[in-house]
Amino acid sequence: MRQGIGDSHEDWERIDVDKKRKPPTFSGDEYHETMRERIDRVSEDLKDLQAFYNIEISDTRKARLKEYLEEALADLRETSFRAYDQQGKIDFLLLQNFLRKGLKQLELDEKKDEKMGPLVPFAGTIAKLCEDRQMMKPVDGEMAANDLFQVSKQIAKVKIEVTEGKAKVDKTSAFRAANAVERLRWHLAEWFGFFKGYDPMFTWWVAEPYAKVDKELAEFSALVRKELVGIKPGDEDAIVGEPIGRHGLLADLESEMIPYSPEELIEIGEKEYTWCEAEMKKASRELGYGDEWRDALEHVKSLYVGPGKQPQLIHFLAREAIDYVKKHNLVTVPRIAEETWRMFMMSPARQKVNPFFLGGKSIIVSYPDDTMDHEAKMMSMRGNNIHFSRSTVFHEMIPGHHLQFHMLARYKPYRQMFDTPFWIEGWALYWEMILWDRGFPSTPENKIGMLFWRMHRCARIIFSIKFHLGQMTPQECIDMLVDMVGHEKATAEGEVRRSFNGDYSPLYQAGYMLGALQIYSLRKEQMHSGKMGEKQFHDRVLRENMMPIELLRALMEEKDVGPDFKSSWRFYEGHEQRDNFSS
Incomplete structure (x- = not known):
């Protein structure tokens, strides 16, 4: 990770900044972003990215979010931490922690998606169809119909593995896969609805294979829930959850x-x-x-x-x-x-x-x-x-x-x-x-x-x-x-x-x-x-x-914090001493 100005011990000794001073907002024609503005910008950036790349299982989404979080973190580390007052320093640490947490979550999600991968080999094809539409790439009805035909074949193959007990996926991953299939089905419906009727050749090619895949996705999700998770159809009260493990x-x-x-x-x-x-x-x-x-x-x-x-x-x-x-x-x-x-x-x-x-x-x-x-x-x-x-x-x-x-x-x-x-x-x-x-x-x-x-x-x-x-x-x-x-x-x-x-x-x-x-x-x-x-x-x-x-x-407490602040507060020690008040 690149070291920012003011992050090293030598830089801190060299930069003599009054703790009460706020970072400048302008220097000539150069604009200097306040921490609050930076946080607002990152928040809005992520809202836009997550709304646009909205298929959670998509590799494209994960890669784009990872790229953004890494760039935002590197850019944050380029700022002069010591130039901020105490509020600004805390905001720096909050944003840094937030970005790092986002990267860790992407890593954990990727591992979970890998574990459920054998149940959803068709996910990438469906995600690409939907993302191409989102990016307004031209659609070829014949090619789209063929993609759906291949998806249908993959679903049929995995259904046989599940039915015959050959699918080696744990209960938690199966539950995650069933939920992912339901979300993919929703995204695919949105994709089909966008073109249906507005592009006559699209509808001519795609209407039948789409209806078939939509039905198969619903049935497959129910099958996985029943056979691998243990949730019977209509059992809305079942409790499963996804344990994240000690590492998580x-x-x-x-x-x-x-x-x-x-x-x-x-x-x-x-x-x-x-x-x-x-x-x-x-x-x-x-x-x-x-x-x-x-x-x-x-x-x-x-x-x-x-x-x-x-x-x-x-x-x-x-x-x-x-x-x-x-x-x-x-x-x-x-x-x-x-x-x-x-x-x-x-x-x-x-x-x-x-x-x-x-x-x-x-x-x-x-x-x-x-x-x-x-x-x-x-x-x-x-x-x-x-x-x-x-x-x-x-x-x-x-x-x-x-x-x-x-x-x-x-x-x-x-x-x-x-x-x-x-x-x-x-x-x-x-x-x-x-x-x-x-x-x-x-x-x-x-x-x-x-x-x-x-x-x-x-x-x-x-x-x-x-x-x-x-x-x-x-x-x-x-x-x-x-x-x-x-x-x-x-x-x-x-x-x-x-x-x-x-x-x-x-x-x-x-x-x-x-x-x-x-x-x-x-x-x-x-x-x-x-x-x-x-x-x-x-x-x-x-x-x-x-x-x-x-x-x-x-x-x-106006503690002297640095950009690499680490948690150390053992808040529970001595907690048996409770306060007493009169009512």
């Missing part, structure tokens, strides 16, 4: 600036769970159930409101949390953020993936409707009882995600490019920790409701990392949530389905608790040293926008 986890942890191994993170999850269980027993004793906290939990689950009453409960709980943080001057709550949140009800189908609430700009409430069977209704009501909902509401609304998203759009919005669950989800769960410390849960039922979620986040670290290490199956993850946390079976299935079948990154589920622990530790450093007060700290976190928490720490 380590790469993601490096990008997230978490200097812990997967095994160490599992230990953190287990240690936090032990703390939660001890507190759960205390609350259980207060309710008269002794150490049988699961019995106390069953009691709390029975405290739900009747049909049609959940929206009123959610509004009350949201108002309670807003009034509390304002009364205790914990964080700035802009009037517009307070008055413009909205509520929607979640459909029964969506509740299979999101059995609890979702939030952000609005809160989407899970609760039964009249189309659900009796068992599903009871599981939904028990899983969204009054005291579980209390934590969920302030996690999703204020001071959690709603306030967070309000500020994201208004303060350094260009940093939203550096999306990370450790900041997004860590912030919302951090408030569960802070409000617990302050005595916000005033009754044993309140405490059990909050502890249920803390246990859930501990279990998420354990099962998600073990799944990606290949140590747990989806069913074992479901069983863990039922046995270890006390989930209803349906809500446990929904949580695991959401974790592995959705669009979440492998570390997303672990990011809740680990990100919260990072912010919690950073808060202690800043407040106990007298550097800032509580409200000042919380406002600063929100106004710096998204980034790995270790870079937020470097920004707050």
Whole structure:
């Protein structure tokens, strides 16, 4: 990698730049790009490239993105790092980390695509047809028909291998291949629709072979799911997922600036769970159930409101949390953020993936409707009882995600490019920790409701990392949530389905608790040293926008960082010393 000006020790000694000085914007006729402008430009460049080269399995797409990321990284390294102020240096590191992460992801995706390659030998032909259309190359109907004829022959050949058990592809790669085939089918439909009717000779040649291939792709995807993945036709509730392995986890942890191994993170999850269980027993004793906290939990689950009453409960709980943080001057709550949140009800189908609430700009409430069977209704009501909902509401609304998203759009919005669950989800769960410390849960039922979620986040670290290490199956993850946390079976299935079948990154589920622990530790450093007060700290976190928490720490502490900054913050050491507040 080429070394940029100001990157070597000698350059740093030679360049005497005041830390407060911003890089110049103009020098004669030469334009000098600010870091914010560079980030905005890269963000827009990538949006355009990914929209144009939109076939994920395509070698052309991967090669073009790799070329761009490498050029952007080399160009970034040519800038004078020491010429930037602290904000600019952090932006440099954020962009550099983002570009490197993109290159690592391309490398991992390429390896995954190679593993599923034997099932999709026709992918390159379909991708080329679609990409030639995208680049407006002339189409020859006869040649296109012949390409589709060859695709049809390849599908038939692979179908025989799958049916006769000769396809040597693992379950995860087969699942990836089945999904890729569905996407290729969509792209091919878009290709055919572009020319159909507008080019009479194209339609004359291609209509029949296209219809045949479209049907064969659909059947082939279903066959792979059934024979190699184990998903029967119509089984929309199956949970498979794609474990990324230890190498993939380590790469993601490096990008997230978490200097812990997967095994160490599992230990953190287990240690936090032990703390939660001890507190759960205390609350259980207060309710008269002794150490049988699961019995106390069953009691709390029975405290739900009747049909049609959940929206009123959610509004009350949201108002309670807003009034509390304002009364205790914990964080700035802009009037517009307070008055413009909205509520929607979640459909029964969506509740299979999101059995609890979702939030952000609005809160989407899970609760039964009249189309659900009796068992599903009871599981939904028990899983969204009054005291579980209390934590969920302030996690999703204020001071959690709603306030967070309000500020994201208004303060350094260009940093939203550096999306990370450790900041997004860590912030919302951090408030569960802070409000617990302050005595916000005033009754044993309140405490059990909050502890249920803390246990859930501990279990998420354990099962998600073990799944990606290949140590747990989806069913074992479901069983863990039922046995270890006390989930209803349906809500446990929904949580695991959401974790592995959705669009979440492998570390997303672990990011809740680990990100919260990072912010919690950073808060202690800043407040106990007298550097800032509580409200000042919380406002600063929100106004710096998204980034790995270790870079937020470097920004707050004005640390002397270099362009080759490496993660080293062991944020969990000494974490057993928790804060206590009066309510």
